[in-house]
Amino acid sequence: QKEVExxxxxxxxxxxxxxxxxxxxxxxxxxxxxxxxxxxxxxxELIMSIYSNGDKEDGRFTAQLNKASQYVSLLIRDSxxxxxxxxxxxxxxxxxxxKLVFGAGTILRxxx
Amino acid sequence: xxxxxxxxxxxxxxxxxQVTLSCSPISGHRSVSWYQQTPGQGLQFxxxxxxxxxxxxxxxxGRFSGRQFSNSRSEMNVSTLELxxxxxxxxxxxxxxxxxxxxxxxxSRLTVL
Numbered sequence: 379q380k381e382v383e384x385x386x387x388x389x390x391x392x393x394x395x396x397x398x399x400x401x402x403x404x405x406x407x408x409x410x411x412x413x414x415x416x417x418x419x420x421x422x423e424l425i426m427s428i429y430s431n432g433d434k435e436d437g438r439f440t441a442q443l444n445k446a447s448q449y450v451s452l453l454i455r456d457s458x459x460x461x462x463x464x465x466x467x468x469x470x471x472x473x474x475x476x477k478l479v480f481g482a483g484t485i486l487r488x489x490x
Numbered sequence: 491x492x493x494x495x496x497x498x499x500x501x502x503x504x505x506x507x508q509v510t511l512s513c514s515p516i517s518g519h520r521s522v523s524w525y526q527q528t529p530g531q532g533l534q535f536x537x538x539x540x541x542x543x544x545x546x547x548x549x550x551x552g553r554f555s556g557r558q559f560s561n562s563r564s565e566m567n568v569s570t571l572e573l574x575x576x577x578x579x580x581x582x583x584x585x586x587x588x589x590x591x592x593x594x595x596x597x598s599r600l601t602v603l
Contacts, residue, residue, distance in 0.1 A: 410590040419582055419595035422533070448535045465531065470590035474524050476582075478590055488540040 381405055384481035393490045397454040401467030401481055404448065409441055410470035412478065415451045417463045420458050426452060455486045491502035492517065494583050502601045511598045516564050521545075522564040523592060524556060527578040528593040536579075540553030540587045541563055568600075576602045 382403045391397045391488035398414075410429050428434045428441040428450070437443040440453040450469075452459055464485050495514040503509050515522050516597055524536040529536035535548040557567040562583075578599050582592035 379524070397546070412590055414592075421596050422592075423594065424591055429590060468590070470588075475538050475545045475587045476521050476590060476592060477522075477535045477538060477548070477583050478533075478592065482532045 381479045382467055382481035383404045383438060384465075384467050386482055386483045387485040388389060388487050389484055390487045390489060391457050393457060393488055395457050397461065397486055397488070399452040399454075399465050399467075399484050401452075402448055403450070403467075403469045403479075404447045405469070405471055405479075406445075406448070407471045408445075408448075408469045408474070409472040411438075411441070411450045412468040412470070413441060413450075414466040414468055414480075415463045417481065422466055438457065448484075454486075457486075459490045462486055462488050466490050492591055493531070494581055496581050496595035496598050498598060499596065500599045500601075502603060503571050504603050505571055505573060507571050508567060508576075509571060509600060510565055510567045511579055511581075513564045513566075513581030513583075513595060515581075516593055519585050521556055521584040521587050521589075522561055522562060522563035523581065523582045523584070524564070524566050525580045525594075526550075527580055527597070528576075535566075536566065538587070545587060571602045573602050574581070574591070576600060 413426040416422040426441040464483040465482040523538040538546040
């Protein structure tokens with residue numbers, strides 16, 4: 379079992395719709411959770427971080443964390459073609475500094 | 491504010507050779523991490539340096555090594571290259587240790603022939 383699992387996709391949504399990306403993790407020592415976006419041929423960039431159970435909103439993005447279910451999600455509202463990218467879920471385990479364990483990523487395609 | 495700078499951007503080596511990759515973090519950032527990205531394995535953690543000390547290490551053989559200098563710049567070295575070392579090597583800087591908020595450079599694309 380992989381430590382961080384994501385559906386590889388591609389997830390296709392029409393422009394203006396809500397895109398829902400999901401991630402599960404196996405290590406209960408995980409303390410911090412991140413979503414990185416990676417455009418084709420580019421390096422990952424941080425878009426959201428979440429540290430406690432519940433929702434965290436930033437513009438069109440909402441991250442959701444449920445530690446009991448070991449589940450993290452990212453909602454993108456009003457999806458735009460420019461949101462088309464690979465979304466990487468990453469988990470930081472307590473005591474391991476900035477070592478992040480990344481999922482394989484979900485490819486999102488927003489169709490105009 | 492300048493981002494993370496990695497050099498060289500592209501390089502081609504042959505099996506058995508060694509390679510050194512360089513990373514200059516964002517000014518003021520003291521933690522530098524290295525990751526390997528391949529289509530098959532995704533992003534995998536190599537190691538992290540903070541205050542010139544290796545703080546964490548991933549599951550890579552001893553052929554992979556690194557160091558950090560007093561100005562926070564970092565280098566990683568891969569000796570006795572193998573075909574499977576072909577990958578994008580990404581350097582990421584962070585203001586401090588334990589933040590998880592990484593700023594990635596554009597990467598060094600290594601091809602081993």
